[in-house]
Amino acid sequence: MPIFENHVLESRRKRAAGVFGDDPPTVLFSSGKPVQIPGGQDQTYPFVPYPEYYWLTGSRRWGGVLAFDPQDGWTHFVRPVSPNERLWEGGGEEVEGEDVAGLQSWLEQRPGRPVAVIGAAVDNVKNDDQRAKALQVSIDGVRRRKDAAEIALIERAAAATAAGHARAREAIRPGVSERRIRVEMEAEMFRQGADGVAFDTIVGAGTHAAVLHFEPGARTVKPDDLVLIDAGAAIAGYAADVTRTYPAGDRFTPRQQAIYDLVLAAQLEAVSTCRRDVEWHEVHRAAARVIALGLCDLGILKGEPDEVLESGAVSLFLPHGVGHMVGLGVRDVGGRAAGREVSVYCGIRMRLDLPLEEGFLMTVEPGVYFVPALLDDSERRERYAGMVDWDALEPWRPVGGVRIEDNVLITAAEPRILTSEIPK
Ligand code: GLY
Ligand code: MN
Ligand code: MN
Numbered sequence: 001m002p003i004f005e006n007h008v009l010e011s012r013r014k015r016a017a018g019v020f021g022d023d024p025p026t027v028l029f030s031s032g033k034p035v036q037i038p039g040g041q042d043q044t045y046p047f048v049p050y051p052e053y054y055w056l057t058g059s060r061r062w063g064g065v066l067a068f069d070p071q072d073g074w075t076h077f078v079r080p081v082s083p084n085e086r087l088w089e090g091g092g093e094e095v096e097g098e099d100v101a102g103l104q105s106w107l108e109q110r111p112g113r114p115v116a117v118i119g120a121a122v123d124n125v126k127n128d129d130q131r132a133k134a135l136q137v138s139i140d141g142v143r144r145r146k147d148a149a150e151i152a153l154i155e156r157a158a159a160a161t162a163a164g165h166a167r168a169r170e171a172i173r174p175g176v177s178e179r180r181i182r183v184e185m186e187a188e189m190f191r192q193g194a195d196g197v198a199f200d201t202i203v204g205a206g207t208h209a210a211v212l213h214f215e216p217g218a219r220t221v222k223p224d225d226l227v228l229i230d231a232g233a234a235i236a237g238y239a240a241d242v243t244r245t246y247p248a249g250d251r252f253t254p255r256q257q258a259i260y261d262l263v264l265a266a267q268l269e270a271v272s273t274c275r276r277d278v279e280w281h282e283v284h285r286a287a288a289r290v291i292a293l294g295l296c297d298l299g300i301l302k303g304e305p306d307e308v309l310e311s312g313a314v315s316l317f318l319p320h321g322v323g324h325m326v327g328l329g330v331r332d333v334g335g336r337a338a339g340r341e342v343s344v345y346c347g348i349r350m351r352l353d354l355p356l357e358e359g360f361l362m363t364v365e366p367g368v369y370f371v372p373a374l375l376d377d378s379e380r381r382e383r384y385a386g387m388v389d390w391d392a393l394e395p396w397r398p399v400g401g402v403r404i405e406d407n408v409l410i411t412a413a414e415p416r417i418l419t420s421e422i423p424k
Helices: 006-017 051-057 083-089 100-108 129-143 148-171 178-191 206-210 254-273 280-297 305-310 378-383 390-399
Strands: 026-030 065-069 073-078 115-119 202-205 226-231 233-235 242-247 361-364 367-369 401-403 406-409
Touching: 006 051, 006 129, 026 051, 051 065, 051 115, 051 129, 065 100, 073 100, 115 129, 148 178, 148 226, 148 233, 148 242, 148 406, 178 202, 178 226, 202 206, 206 226, 206 390, 206 401, 226 401, 242 254, 242 401, 254 280, 254 361, 254 367, 254 390, 254 401, 254 406, 280 305, 280 361
Parallel strands: 026 115
Antiparallel strands: 026 065, 065 073, 202 226, 226 242, 361 406, 367 401
């Protein structure tokens, strides 16, 4: 069964060709090649095709090129399955198309026309960098809006992720290791249909929760720890990305609960802001504002909340953007609106700076963390000297950190949370 039906691919190709401009170049969408593991002889890292190629062909096979000619339209060149491949790997997916060995002569039949390559470099092809860069921006613009076939895959990944979180929640208790929780989480995601993990599963107990992408280890959960789990199933390259923070036992300590309540309020506020035409940095600001006010109420930050927010003092505790695009991979598309270079809001350099459109799928994942590397940094302590009550802050450090993350689809009306069945 193909991953995407023909009519889906045709519609994507039509939308892509629609942004190639009046005098398009020859365009090559290239899948790429596997990367060798250093010292690994014939071993390679798991192959991930360039997303534009996969999106337009439904093939995750390496070595393919989808070519576009302004007169003749689309030709898919594929790497034929070799006998050796059948022996070692079982043949993989059979993909219809021309043998990629014919690409050179196809190009030679189109002399003098510039070639723009999107994805991996293609051997013996001179890429027109400028045109390729401009085309990449246009294709990104098309690909940001998820179609129904993509949403269906992401919903399946979200369901497997939900099952994983439910199993992980059951597995958490004092004495269990972070690694064991990861194993339980991932095993359940695979049982429920995942064919991979969208990224290395993060499990951080206690102060490990203050490391944003903590790799779970042998440390066991203590009775007063909280446990932050950030994980996602992948299905056919489509991803969910969900963080929940759980107590080790039945309930949080009062300080953990205060931070949890604050992050949850920030997350709910940010999610409700996720509407068509709203700037993404406004979603970040909405979360950061709730956190700035809350940390002022708790006596950790002090001064005018607006100043705490805009000066960036709040970024001592919320040191990352509120989220990112997710879907085809855990970091989908991204980018900035035309003319925007550097986008710093509330002390954070945002990697995505665009107004939201219908069909965008965003993670919304504010957090509050007590990160020694930030709180003990002399330059930051000086910069924010008057806005932090450094003594009041001390007893909060053992909380570690809390993050809550959902995957939110922008619609014509209310935001739709694809991960809403995971309790928080
Ligand atoms: N899973 C990494 C992140 O939350 O972006
Ligand atoms: Mn995440
Ligand atoms: Mn994320």
